[in-house]
Amino acid sequence: MIAEAGLAALWLAAAMALFQLLAGVLALRGQKALESAIAPAAVVQSVFVTVAFGCLVAVFARSDMSVMLVASSSNPAMPMLYKIAGAWGNHEGSMLLWVTILGLAGTTIALFERKLRADTKLATLAAQAAIALGFYAFLLIASNPFARLTFAVEPQGLNPLLQDPGLAFHPPTLYAGYVGMSAAFSFAVGALVTRNVSAEFARAMRPWILGAWIFLTVGITAGSYWAYYTLGWGGWWFWDPVENASLMPWLAATALLHSVTVLATRDGLRAWTIMLSVLAFSMSMVGTFLVRSGILTSVHSFAVDPxxxxxxxxxxxIYIGGALALFALRISTVTEGNRFDMVSREASLVINNLLLSVILVVVLAGTLYPLALEASTGSKISVGAPYFNATAGPLALILMVVLVIGPLLRWRRDDPRQLLDRVAVPVFAGAAALLLVALLGGKIGVLPLLGLVAATLVGAASLAPLWKRNLKRTPLFTYGMVIAHLGCAVSMAGMASDSAFTKENMVSMQAGETQAIGPFSVTLLGVRERPGPNFQSLDAVLSVRKGEGTPWEMIPQLHQFADQGMTTNQAAIKTLWNGQLYLVVGENTDGSHFLMRMWWKPFVTLIWLGGIMIAFGGGLSLIGRVRRDWWNNQWPWEWTRETAKEAAP
Amino acid sequence: MSARGLILALALLASPVLAQDYAEVSLPDARAEAQAVALMDSIRCVVCQGQPISGSNADLAGDMRRLIRERIAAGESPEQVRSFLIGRYGDWVSFKPEVKPITAPLWLVPLLALLGGGALVARRLQRRKA
Amino acid sequence: MNRKLLLWLPFGLCALLFVVFFAGLKHPDDHVIASQMVGKPLPEFTAGPAMPGQPGTASSDFKDGKPRLLNIFASWCVPCVQEIPMLIRLKAAGAEIDSIAVHDTTADLTKFLSQNGNPYTRIGLDEGGKAQIAFGSAGVPETFVVDGKGTILYQHIGVVTEEDMPKLLAMLEQAK
Structure with missing residues (x-):
């Protein structure tokens, strides 16, 4: 019954979305009576879809094996957390999660958006309904998650790699980011339809972009850490097509975040900001398509039919093509925004946007060109880390240089000579870092070396906007910016340190044997077998010590899942202040010897710490902006000038 | 058996592990190992297809790691080993696209975007100045 | 530059993307990695005897003027079981089939061959996948057609089925 109720709720949600779309279109054409029905429709729609999602979680939690999806991708023996998270560990369920978040985003706009002009808001909600309707259709027609079992299927259980707390966290946050970008998209469509591209519009749209961007940042960071600890090979980013699919919306959203600031503060970059709003959601859709069409080879792909x-x-x-056609037709009626000087905050943000966009093009080209080539000529090539590091790496470094200068520039127009004074301290710090690494770091690659230097430079420069300011009166969103930029420096330092200083040792060990990895010595005390809830575990008990210090125990595990005939590595990771020790046990080679993979990764944790800082900074900005608008209830125009004054150093 | 072979055989017998299987075990020489690992990071696993062989549990990936370590220990350069593998499995096996006419768009498209975008930005900035 | 044209550029790029995706869906990735050794002489390899009383396989065996099939298989490979009856029929039709077993042991092979039959003239045990990599073989089962001078003429990837048999036989006939 629960499954049928879920399906019914899904149909009702779809009907509500259809109503919301039609009412929106009619209201915009002058049917004033319908205007007041649209926001409630959005709320009701989200209630229905949330109920549908709740039903799906319920059938998974209860292991209702008469539902096809549960039978094919769950297992009653799994722990409850994975049973529930398993609801979105498959194509249909994750798609339902997708539309649920879409519905909730629509409701949030309907209930909390107050700054947007009324007609633009109607158009935005109608656009949101149009997107939702398409995805409801997709679920109901091609991916019904509630279908009952009509023939016997071999119970697969959940892929062991997904049986991890990461599954409970990573997809929902990432989807919230992906789908949150639909808000920016709908805002852009709404603005085009009602010819309302203005600073005021940008200020209304900004919190939504920030929110989605925070989720994307957290989702990508979490996914990277998950892959790092779960795959057992010490890598944290593989330039896998699906990782790229999450990076592309993030790049577009990061560019959008900066361009919308120009639009909100200086009323410039009107057309470009609209373009980026469409682009960011396009990239989300492209990502969804790549994962679900089976078009690319990736560890993430779902088994799907064409x-x-x-x-x-x-x-x-329909959505992207439609929005871009609308853009081409309407944007020429939008007058050009304000003008700006070569040496100004705006100019640096434009260059930031240019570089982010080119990085996006690099990632897009590298991900899709092999596909295009194979479809057109049949030749197969692979594009991976060597290509992306060589192309996106230098661009990211240049971006870091812009990041040093940009926040120190005044809006409107600045004096280049004064700028030199302001960058003196960061440049000095960067030079010191260069010297230090050159002297102490030993022989390291050019890119990691430049990365460390850039990270120091940015780290010092990102704090500069707080220099000589009354810290109590500094607005929250300035702190947000400072912390987010500092996070970029921290993350880059972690990446550079990982690639420059990581030590690796792969050995074959027997009990009692000691091996060295970096500054540590690792002794295999023994190996034991133990049954897990739905797997058999091989635990290697290791004693680790640094020099003559106190030893500690580390237990990497090898899990064998009989259901799927799969083996997963559970790495043992010890986090120290200056890095992580990462140990993996492999197969038994000859009865007494066990394969052991060991990595010492100095400061690798900074990668994810930086990611969290970036998201946290975004969070502070968001709170700062929203609180300012709501509590002070100031007119946007007033606080713009104030912002401009305050944001300048 | 030559004298050198005999010493080698004795050394093998004396070592705790009779024969190192370089599929899963580092080379003793750190520099050679670093070269080998860098190469493994850029060779695509032909079985699992999504991962480099340095991060794959497939048997054939292990065989390729062994082959890479042994060849590099024997003095081959990483690029020689890469071209050996490309000679067997085609360009697909290398995550580092060869620079040749059919891969040109990989570099030209970003370059075009940089130049086109740069031109747009430059034009607008200059116009502002006037 | 014509501003109108510029404004339609994103739409154009989107359309291009659409075409690429559509083409990609029409030609889905077959996940097949073909060997680049087809048309080239056999690589040098030696795979020692896997079974007592049956010779191993080496590249030097292939230069005796007789075209033959080289089957790459394994006792742990499930689809390989389906293939054996076809190979037995090919043998009955006059094909000589040599083989290389990968990641295998004599004990497992003995069991596998006694259960399914043994169509092979030679069975070599591939140590460390050396021969498999030398052939550019990406998995099991795979079957190569090799002419009498030791040149690889053709690579069949996957299980040999009923439909594949005439083609393989014809290629062997032509190679004579």
Missing amino acids: TRGIFILALLG
């Missing part, structure tokens, strides 16, 4: 691919591709064509 008809679903055609369906999502059609949606992509």
Whole structure:
């Protein structure tokens, strides 16, 4: 019964979305009576879809094996957390989560958006309904998560790699980010339809972009750490097509975040900001398509049939193609925004946008060109880390240089000579770092070396906007910016340190043997076998010590899942203040010897710490902006001038 | 058996591990190992297809790691080993695209974006100045 | 530059993307990595005897003027079981089939061959996948057609089925 109720709720949600779309279109054409029905429709729609999602979680929690999806991707023996998270560990369920977040985003706009002009808000909600409707259709027609079992399926259980707390956290946050970008998209469509591209519009849209961007940042950071500890090879980013699919919306959203600031503060970059809003959501859709069409080879791919691919591709064509056509037709009626000087905050943000966009093009080209080449000529090539590091790496370094200068520039127009004074301290810090690494770091690659220098430079420069300021009166969003930029420096330092200083040792060990890794010595005390809830575990008990210090125990595990005939590595990770020791046990080679993979990764944790700082900074900005608008209830125009004054150093 | 072979055989017998299987075990020479690992990071696993062989549990990936370590220990350069593998499995096996006409768009498209975008930005900034 | 044209550029790029995706869906990735050794002489390899009383396989065996099939298989490979009856029929039709077993042991092979039959003239045990990599073989089962001078003519990837048999036989006939 729960499954049927879920399906019914999904149909009702779809009907509500249809009503919301039609009412929105009619209201914009002058049917004033319908205006007041649209926001409630959005709320009711989200209630229905949330109920549907709740039903899906319920059938998974209860292990209702008569539902096809549960039978094919869950297992009653799994711990409850994975049973629940398993609801979105498959194509249909994750798609339902997708539309649920979409519905909730629509409701949030309907209830909390107060700054947007009324007609633009109507158009925005109608656009949101149009997106939702397409995805409801996709679920109901091509991916029904509630279908009952009509023939016996081999129970697969959940892929062991996904049986991890990461599954409970990573997909929902990432989807909230992906789908949150639909808000920016709908805002942009709403603005185009009602010809309302203005600073005021930008200020209304900004918190939504910030919110989605925070989720994307957290989702990517979490996914990277999950891959790092779960795959057992010490890597944290593989330039896998699906990782790229999450990076691309993030790059577009980061560019958008900066351009919308120019639009909000200086009323410039009107067309470009609209363009980026469409682009950011396009990239989310492209990501969804890539994962679900089976078009690319990736560890993330769901097993899917091509008809679903055609369906999502059609949606992509309708929404993105439609929005871009609307853009081309309407944007020329939008007058050009304010002008700005070569040496100004705006100019640096434009260059930031240029570089982020080119990095996006690099990632897009590297991800899709092999596909295009194979489809057109049949030749197969692979594009991976060597390409992306060589192309996106230098661009990211240049971006870091812009990040040093940008926040120190005044809006409107600045004096280049004064700028030199302001960058003196960061440049000095960078030079010191260069010297230090050159003297102490030994022989390291050019890119990691420049990365460390850039990180120091940015780290010092990112604090500069707080220099000589009354810290109590500094607005929260300035702190947000400072922390987010500092996070970039921290993350880059971690990446550079990992690639420059990581020590690796792969050995074959027997009990009692000691091996060295970096400054540590690792002794294999013994190996024991132990049953887990739905797997058999091989635990290697290791004693680790640094020099003559107190030893501690580390227990890497090898889990064998009989259901899937799969083996997963559970790395043992010891986090120290200056890095992580990462130990993995492999197979037994000859009865007494065990393979052991060991890494010492100095400061690798900074990568994710930086990611969290970036998201936290975004959070502070968001709170700062929203609190300012709501509590002070000031007119946007007043606080713009104030912001401009305050934001300048 | 030559004298050198005999010494080698004795050394093998004396070592705690009779024969090191370099599929899963580092080379003793740190520099060679670093070269080997860097190469493994850029060779695609032909079985699991999504991962480099340095991060794959497939048997054939292990065989390729062994082959890479042994060849590099024997003095081959990483690029020689890469071209050996490309000679067997085609360009697909290398995550580092060869620079040749069919891969040109990989570099030209970003370059075009940089130049085109740069031109747009430059034009607008200059116009502002006037 | 014409501003109108510039404004339609994003739409154009989107359309291009659409075409690429559509083409990608029409030609889905077959996940097949073909060997680059087809048309080239056999690589040098030696795979020692896997079974007592049956010779191993080495590249020097392939230069006796007789075209033959080289089957790459393993006792742990499930689809390989389906293939054996086809190979037995090919043998009955006059094909000589040599083989290389990968990641395997004599004990497992003995069991596998006694259960499914043994169509092979030679069975070599591939140590460390050396021969498999030398052939550019990406998995099991795979079957290569090799002419009498030791040149690889063709690579069949996956299980040999009923439909594949005439083609393989014809290639062997032509190679004579």
